Amino acid sequence: MAKRKVSTKRKTTKNKTSLREKFTLSRQQKVVLGSFLFFLGIGLFFAFISFFFNWKIDQSEISQFYNRTSSPKNWLSKFGAVVSHFFIFKGFGISALVIPFLTSLTGVYLFFDLNKRKLAGFWFWGTLVMIWVSVVLGFTKSENGLMAGIIGYETNDFLQDYIGFIGTVLVLAFFAIVYIVVRLRYTPEKLTASIKNTQKAIAKDFDETPKTNNGHSIPTPVPSTDESTSSGIKEKIDAIIARSKEKVKKSEEKSASPIVESVKKEENTNEVTLNPTINDFYGNPKNRDSEIPEKIIIKSEDNPEDIAMEVETTVEEEVVKNLSNKLVKDFGEFDPKLELGNYRFPTIDLLKDYTANAGGITIDQGELEENKNRIVETLKNYKIEIAQIKATVGPTVTLYEIVPEAGIRISKIKNLEDDIALSLAALGIRIIAPIPGKGTIGIEVPNKNATIVSMRSAIASPKFQNAEMELPLSLGKTISNETFVVDLAKMPHLLMAGATGQGKSVGLNAILTSLLYKKHPAEVKFVLVDPKKVELTLFNKIERHYLAKLPDTEEAIITDNTKVINTLNSLCIEMDARYDLLKNAMVRNIKEYNTKFKARKLNPENGHRFLPYIVLVVDEFADLIMTAGKEVETPIARLAQLARAIGIHLIIATQRPSVNVITGMIKANFPARIAFRVTSKIDSRTILDTGGADQLIGRGDMLYTQGNDIIRIQCAFVDTPEVEKITEYIGSQKAYPDAHLLPEYVGEESGTSLDIDKSDRDKLFNEAAEVIVTAQQGSASLLQRKLKLGYNRAGRLIDQLEAAGVVGPFEGSKARQVLVPDLVSLQQLLEQE
Numbered sequence: 001m002a003k004r005k006v007s008t009k010r011k012t013t014k015n016k017t018s019l020r021e022k023f024t025l026s027r028q029q030k031v032v033l034g035s036f037l038f039f040l041g042i043g044l045f046f047a048f049i050s051f052f053f054n055w056k057i058d059q060s061e062i063s064q065f066y067n068r069t070s071s072p073k074n075w076l077s078k079f080g081a082v083v084s085h086f087f088i089f090k091g092f093g094i095s096a097l098v099i100p101f102l103t104s105l106t107g108v109y110l111f112f113d114l115n116k117r118k119l120a121g122f123w124f125w126g127t128l129v130m131i132w133v134s135v136v137l138g139f140t141k142s143e144n145g146l147m148a149g150i151i152g153y154e155t156n157d158f159l160q161d162y163i164g165f166i167g168t169v170l171v172l173a174f175f176a177i178v179y180i181v182v183r184l185r186y187t188p189e190k191l192t193a194s195i196k197n198t199q200k201a202i203a204k205d206f207d208e209t210p211k212t213n214n215g216h217s218i219p220t221p222v223p224s225t226d227e228s229t230s231s232g233i234k235e236k237i238d239a240i241i242a243r244s245k246e247k248v249k250k251s252e253e254k255s256a257s258p259i260v261e262s263v264k265k266e267e268n269t270n271e272v273t274l275n276p277t278i279n280d281f282y283g284n285p286k287n288r289d290s291e292i293p294e295k296i297i298i299k300s301e302d303n304p305e306d307i308a309m310e311v312e313t314t315v316e317e318e319v320v321k322n323l324s325n326k327l328v329k330d331f332g333e334f335d336p337k338l339e340l341g342n343y344r345f346p347t348i349d350l351l352k353d354y355t356a357n358a359g360g361i362t363i364d365q366g367e368l369e370e371n372k373n374r375i376v377e378t379l380k381n382y383k384i385e386i387a388q389i390k391a392t393v394g395p396t397v398t399l400y401e402i403v404p405e406a407g408i409r410i411s412k413i414k415n416l417e418d419d420i421a422l423s424l425a426a427l428g429i430r431i432i433a434p435i436p437g438k439g440t441i442g443i444e445v446p447n448k449n450a451t452i453v454s455m456r457s458a459i460a461s462p463k464f465q466n467a468e469m470e471l472p473l474s475l476g477k478t479i480s481n482e483t484f485v486v487d488l489a490k491m492p493h494l495l496m497a498g499a500t501g502q503g504k505s506v507g508l509n510a511i512l513t514s515l516l517y518k519k520h521p522a523e524v525k526f527v528l529v530d531p532k533k534v535e536l537t538l539f540n541k542i543e544r545h546y547l548a549k550l551p552d553t554e555e556a557i558i559t560d561n562t563k564v565i566n567t568l569n570s571l572c573i574e575m576d577a578r579y580d581l582l583k584n585a586m587v588r589n590i591k592e593y594n595t596k597f598k599a600r601k602l603n604p605e606n607g608h609r610f611l612p613y614i615v616l617v618v619d620e621f622a623d624l625i626m627t628a629g630k631e632v633e634t635p636i637a638r639l640a641q642l643a644r645a646i647g648i649h650l651i652i653a654t655q656r657p658s659v660n661v662i663t664g665m666i667k668a669n670f671p672a673r674i675a676f677r678v679t680s681k682i683d684s685r686t687i688l689d690t691g692g693a694d695q696l697i698g699r700g701d702m703l704y705t706q707g708n709d710i711i712r713i714q715c716a717f718v719d720t721p722e723v724e725k726i727t728e729y730i731g732s733q734k735a736y737p738d739a740h741l742l743p744e745y746v747g748e749e750s751g752t753s754l755d756i757d758k759s760d761r762d763k764l765f766n767e768a769a770e771v772i773v774t775a776q777q778g779s780a781s782l783l784q785r786k787l788k789l790g791y792n793r794a795g796r797l798i799d800q801l802e803a804a805g806v807v808g809p810f811e812g813s814k815a816r817q818v819l820v821p822d823l824v825s826l827q828q829l830l831e832q833e
């Protein structure tokens, strides 16, 4: 119901808008129509004036309109005579002169494209005054209809017939008051105030007092009436009264200006309140570049000795708000996807459907019955009676939920886990006692025929498609056959471990595929570390769409462990830079920051930019730790601890879940963990802090935890040819010129040598120096943009400029300091070399 109302309302507004658009005049049309109306008004004015002198003679000519031989005396001939007769004689009498005035005024408004609202006000009040005057003149009952016009005369007659003479006078008086109060904005208080002002002006005029040291004048009392009896003084007073009256009138005319009104109000009340309409004023685009101080003068009425105080307030925030509103209105919200506006997301048919009966799982009734009987019998052997049993069939395992008879201790069942598994003679039995939040005991028994969960079904599921998450991952299906979707941004980092060949690489591919299906290249960037050199190589096809890399590297996918250290440190620089941006934008996280940036509230000239999420994937973490140790652990720990708010998320995978790889520090910062099958309970404990992963059946069977609960999931399966198809599909589309560049990080061993020979300087050295000095910003990216260079050349130029003393040394995420203040000094510096 409410919805329908809203939609009808929307429709009406839409219709209104389209109607308005239909009748909106172009600027030329306005100028032409404006000139026409202006001249028509002048013509009517002359016609009306001459009508007053010639109406008697022209009376007979009116009926002769089509007779060309007749010649009326009206200055506008036949047209003038007829129109004047219609508006003055038959209409409103002398007050019809308002019509030419309003017509010309309309012309002026159209010509200069002024505020239409004001014009409508003129017409409304003008028409009212015209009728009122004509009705008042109707009292004259003049025989000729010239003064009141027939409308005035007849209206008057009509009113007197029904409400009598006094009634008519009262009605007319009422309308007069309405006009004075509403139109002229006169209230009794204002009237008193203007009288007081007049008195004050008189007093001031008499005031010949000397100024005090601090510049304030000492007010003199108003002269007594006896003093003002002399004729000279009287004249003076008259002049002052006339002047102050004129002042009041002028300020009344200006009352459309909110500031004037506000000041006047303050004079009367001594209260400092900013007029609420002040915002409209600041909304004026002409004023938006500057902060406009609002000045209010307060002076006590009752105590004229009080020193006047100037209250000044600055409404800067509103200006900024209005500027961003205006920018959004003019250009729309900032769209980070615009650069690759035609980008098409990979289609679902690139993924293979592994199940014969599309997504469904086969339920073998015989197998279910057999397992149930074995569970009941086994438990009976240990004297555990069952009140109820229920089976939930999942893709690889079936969960048997048992409600034991009253009085049976749960710990007893838990202790019998191995015995029950032995009796059931099946691998991968996991006992959950009790199932959290349910109060039942769960026994997971693997299905004889496992069903593959295809990535296709995981991506196509409504749960993933409708996911309102920042970085949604469709990991697979739970034991109750529901698609499991989580937000990487909330995790905020993920640790994946499992013995070799249990589905880790497939899991990583499933994660990356999820993001490729949901996120535009502008929104997320991957940093891929693959020491095995084979697992993630397929993704180099999407380098210029989705990958991020260090500025001076060829390959985006990092396979060399020493380069990983630079990349991790570079990510730390990026993290610090992003925190600075967040701090300057006064927001708490990347989501709020990007929303503010899209709403054009952050100025790119102040370094603000749209921030894509960065996902760092390390395929073999153990290998890294073994070769680089602390050098890797420290930046990883920093990133893991701090990077959640600024949109850098880590996914680290390892096939060696030992304590020297998954250290306490790593565990503390990776609450979200995935365990594939491991060989020992100890390994399971290392990953999950509990057993269970050793009882998995492999091939993508995994346990997921995000702190508390442990969920068993069958990982979605995506094969290498499918990933290849997806990356080819994306890679064949228009891309960014380069991979997303991370901030430059200069490691200790790769520090630049600064004894660069003058003769080795780049041809563009002088030009580059000028660019840097003019912009007073020492960054390689500036050179890249201005001189259209590749990063390497721009980087070399910056080194040469440093050697020449034009820019300062490298300062991490900040631009280098420019040591030369202007072009003249630059010239001197280069000449002295």
Ligand SMILES: Nc1ncnc2c1ncn2[C@@H]1O[C@H](COP(=O)(O)OP(=O)(O)OP(=O)(O)O)[C@@H](O)[C@H]1O
Binding pocket: 452, 453, 498, 499, 500, 501, 502, 503, 504, 505, 506, 507, 655, 699, 700, 701, 714, 715, 716, 717, 718
């Ligand atoms: N989700 C899954 N569904 C079905 N089969 C799977 C799944 N995940 C993995 N497999 C099977 O297991 C095999 C090994 O998987 P994968 O290559 O991901 O293991 P891994 O843990 O990465 O091994 P390694 O550490 O040696 O690289 C796959 O080739 C596939 O046949």
